[in-house]
Amino acid sequence: MAGKGGAAPSTYSPSPTTQKTKSRIFGNDDVDWVRSDGREFHQCRPAFFKTGAVNAAAGSAYAEFGNTKVIVSVFGPRESKKAMMYSDIGRLNCNVSYTTFATPVRGQGSDHKEFSSMLHKALEGAIILETFPKTTVDVFALVLESGGSDLPVVISCASLALADAGIMMYDLVTSVSVSGLGKNLVIDPILEEESYQDGSLMLTCMPSRYEVTQLTITGEWSTPKINEGMQICLDACSKLAVVMRACLKGPDSTLEE
Amino acid sequence: MVGLSIGEKHFIQGGIAQDLRSDGRKRLTTRPIYVETGVISQANGSARVRMGATDVIASVKAELGRPNALQPDKGKVVVNVDCSPTAAPMFEGRGGEELSAELSVALQCCLLGGKSGSGAGIDLSSLVVVEGKICWDLYIDGLVVSSDGNLLDALGAAIKAALSNTGIPKVNVAAGASGDEQPEVDVSDEEFLQFDTSRVPVIVTLTKVGRHYIVDATSEEESQMSSAVSISINRQGHICGLTKRGGAGLDPSIILDMISVAKTVSEQLINTLDSHIAAAEAGEEES
Numbered sequence: 337m338a339g340k341g342g343a344a345p346s347t348y349s350p351s352p353t354t355q356k357t358k359s360r361i362f363g364n365d366d367v368d369w370v371r372s373d374g375r376e377f378h379q380c381r382p383a384f385f386k387t388g389a390v391n392a393a394a395g396s397a398y399a400e401f402g403n404t405k406v407i408v409s410v411f412g413p414r415e416s417k418k419a420m421m422y423s424d425i426g427r428l429n430c431n432v433s434y435t436t437f438a439t440p441v442r443g444q445g446s447d448h449k450e451f452s453s454m455l456h457k458a459l460e461g462a463i464i465l466e467t468f469p470k471t472t473v474d475v476f477a478l479v480l481e482s483g484g485s486d487l488p489v490v491i492s493c494a495s496l497a498l499a500d501a502g503i504m505m506y507d508l509v510t511s512v513s514v515s516g517l518g519k520n521l522v523i524d525p526i527l528e529e530e531s532y533q534d535g536s537l538m539l540t541c542m543p544s545r546y547e548v549t550q551l552t553i554t555g556e557w558s559t560p561k562i563n564e565g566m567q568i569c570l571d572a573c574s575k576l577a578v579v580m581r582a583c584l585k586g587p588d589s590t591l592e593e
Numbered sequence: 594m595v596g597l598s599i600g601e602k603h604f605i606q607g608g609i610a611q612d613l614r615s616d617g618r619k620r621l622t623t624r625p626i627y628v629e630t631g632v633i634s635q636a637n638g639s640a641r642v643r644m645g646a647t648d649v650i651a652s653v654k655a656e657l658g659r660p661n662a663l664q665p666d667k668g669k670v671v672v673n674v675d676c677s678p679t680a681a682p683m684f685e686g687r688g689g690e691e692l693s694a695e696l697s698v699a700l701q702c703c704l705l706g707g708k709s710g711s712g713a714g715i716d717l718s719s720l721v722v723v724e725g726k727i728c729w730d731l732y733i734d735g736l737v738v739s740s741d742g743n744l745l746d747a748l749g750a751a752i753k754a755a756l757s758n759t760g761i762p763k764v765n766v767a768a769g770a771s772g773d774e775q776p777e778v779d780v781s782d783e784e785f786l787q788f789d790t791s792r793v794p795v796i797v798t799l800t801k802v803g804r805h806y807i808v809d810a811t812s813e814e815e816s817q818m819s820s821a822v823s824i825s826i827n828r829q830g831h832i833c834g835l836t837k838r839g840g841a842g843l844d845p846s847i848i849l850d851m852i853s854v855a856k857t858v859s860e861q862l863i864n865t866l867d868s869h870i871a872a873a874e875a876g877e878e879e880s
Contacts, residue, residue, distance in 0.1 A: 449694060450694060450695075450698040453691065453694065453695055453698075457837070457838065457839075457840065460840035461820075461839075461840030461841050461842050462840075462842075541842070541845075542842055545842065546844065546845070547842025547843060547844060548837075548842055548843045548844070548845055548848060549837075549840065549841075549842045549843075550837050551822070551835060551836075551837050551848060552702070552835065552836055552837070553702075553832060553834055553835035553836075554702045554705075554834050555833070555834075556827070556831045556832070556833050557831060557832040557833075558831055558832070559832070559849075559852060559853065559856075562832060562835075562849070562852065563849060566845055566848070566849070570845060
């Protein structure tokens with residue numbers, strides 16, 4: 337994020353200007369600061385989903401949460417590579433990549449190598465792999481623009497793309513993260529809030545089954561705070577699932593939360 | 594992967610359900626832990642930790658570098674784990690890469706805390722020599738020598754032991770450098786500063802097999818897991834990081850239950866580990 341010197345964006349990058357020189361906008365004890373996009377602490381950004389974004393794919397979805405824009409295509413099931421051992425359940429192959437212009441500094445998205453395996457772990461529990469033995473399903477996610485909470489958006493969008501591809505799943509997978517800023521928890525943090533966060537909690541769940549498929553916590557947390565964070569996330573996840581379901585059902589699916 | 598017959602699988606699952614595991618342990622009993630420090634003379638600090646047949650080495654190397662322009666008052670810590678093919682043939686070539694990456698990310702998340710630096714096990718601001726100009730880059734490398742389950746906990750313990758074994762050389766900065774000039778430094782090879790490791794958390798992995806969960810699973814038991822939750826906890830009982838492995842979903846209340854169990858287990862683990870580290874350090878000084 338050192339690129340604040342080059343004021344005129346040379347490439348297509350409508351991302352918010354970086355905040356290097358800005359002082360910390362919220363102190364530890366300051367309870368009443370306003371989030372820079374005017375949301376309340378426990379208010380998510382409006383979510384937009386659209387299925388069928390890519391023609392060539394078996395299923396695809398596009399998601400837009402504020403400035404975070406993600407496209408996910410699902411290919412397959414296809415025959416597993418010869419080198420793979422025989423398996424009576426299907427395989428899931430996930431890959432998350434960033435466009436070079438996704439981040440405020442060009443090409444910074446390659447810092448997130450772990451996202452592919454995290455996407456895999458978040459999804460594998462929800463997919464009924466027994467329904468496509470000996471074959472592989474590819475899930476390719478591309479972050480077009482990184483605006484914070486990238487991985488949760490990728491996970492939710494990927495599950496929508498899988499549903500669009502007709503891959504059998506137990507339930508849709510939704511994911512939401514909260515950031516700990518001082519004493520407060522803010523849901524669905526934007527890039528700026530993520531860079532200041534003291535800790536983060538990302539929860540991925542299957543809302544109708546009320547099961548957590550993935551949980552990642554960084555930073556120092558006390559147990560009551562984890563409890564609170566998980567409740568906020570679970571609540572938001574179930575609301576997100578309603579939006580996603582409406583998108584799958586509706587013929588012209590432009591729904592906003 | 595461990596090849597197990599159906600009978601063996603049932604034996605492991607049944608044993609866990611009855612609170613008597615294949616090696617005679619209860620569900621929440623850990624294997625005895627052996628700690629050796631100062632095993633690598635080239636490194637600033639190192640330790641070898643064995644838990645049953647799991648054998649890992651952690652080394653800490655400190656190099657002088659430039660701090661990040663965004664965080665001029667902080668040093669840098671890089672955690673990297675290598676899975677050697679000597680541990681298992683499947684680690685050969687790129688085979689171990691996925692596991693290595695997973696372990697590195699999990700350790701990084703457990704040790705380094707949030708982006709703002711709060712809750713970090715390693716105090717990054719203590720690594721700065723001259724603000725904005727010189728800092729220590731700490732390279733923490735983990736090596737899996739032999740793998741019999743519970744690698745993350747073993748690596749976490751090894752890193753904690755290696756950090757308490759680490760001596761950072763004292764640096765004398767030559768006065769007079771001004772402005773953008775890089776000041777001259779003199780790295781002492783006699784005086785070392787000890788590292789404060791009281792805040793470094795330990796990692797406790799709870800592996801869920803059937804309806805129960807166990808600590809310190811062997812690789813046979815890990816092959817039967819539905820999911821595992823790794824929780825890093827510091828001495829104050831605060832959670833410093835949490836990751837989940839395995840695809841199967843968990844009920845949120847079970848996760849909270851696991852956290853409270855992990856807290857109790859971690860207290861014992863921290864105490865055992867501290868006494869082992871102290872004993873290992875004392876033994877090293879004698880020899």
